[in-house]
Amino acid sequence: MDEGRELLILKSSRRVFLTCIIFLFSFSLLLDEVHSAELAVLKGDVDGNGAVTANDALMVTKYLKGKITLTPEQIILADMNNDGIIDNADVVSILSIHVGTQTEKKRQKCQRI
Structure with missing residues (x-):
């Protein structure tokens, strides 16, 4: 070469x-x-609008009653206590964040994914 x-x-x-x-x-x-x-992504923001609202709790309630289905991502966001089960405790936690009664320490724990 x-x-x-x-x-x-x-x-x-x-x-x-x-x-x-x-x-x-x-x-x-x-x-x-x-x-x-x-x-x-915000834990508890099931509808993906960027905020934890009463609508998120309503979606979880409808899911529990079998009226709607949630995506796998929404299920992760709805499981507020990270126990692998979507139940009324998760609804209460979402509503607590929405109305501002949940403590900051608990809120930080719930927001970890």
């Missing part, structure tokens, strides 16, 4: 390597944004 061709292959290889590095870095930033968005 002549020197010119080897130099061209080397430069081309460097470009491919740098392109791969830039792509991986960009992908890493994208994953960080997705992860941050996942962390922004």
Whole structure:
């Protein structure tokens, strides 16, 4: 192989390597944004409107009565005490957050997913 061709292959290889590095870095930033968005989900916000409201408690009540179905994500958000069971205790907890009677310590515990 002549020197010119080897130099061209080397430069081309460097470009491919740098392109791969830039792509991986960009992908890493994208994953960080997705992860941050996942962390922004509010426990108890079953309807996904960004706030814990009486409507969230109503949705859970309807779910318990078999009138509606919830997605797997909504079920996780509705399980306020993280016991794996959706029940009236979760409804009460959602309503407590809505009216502001739940203590800050308990609210922080419930918001962890």
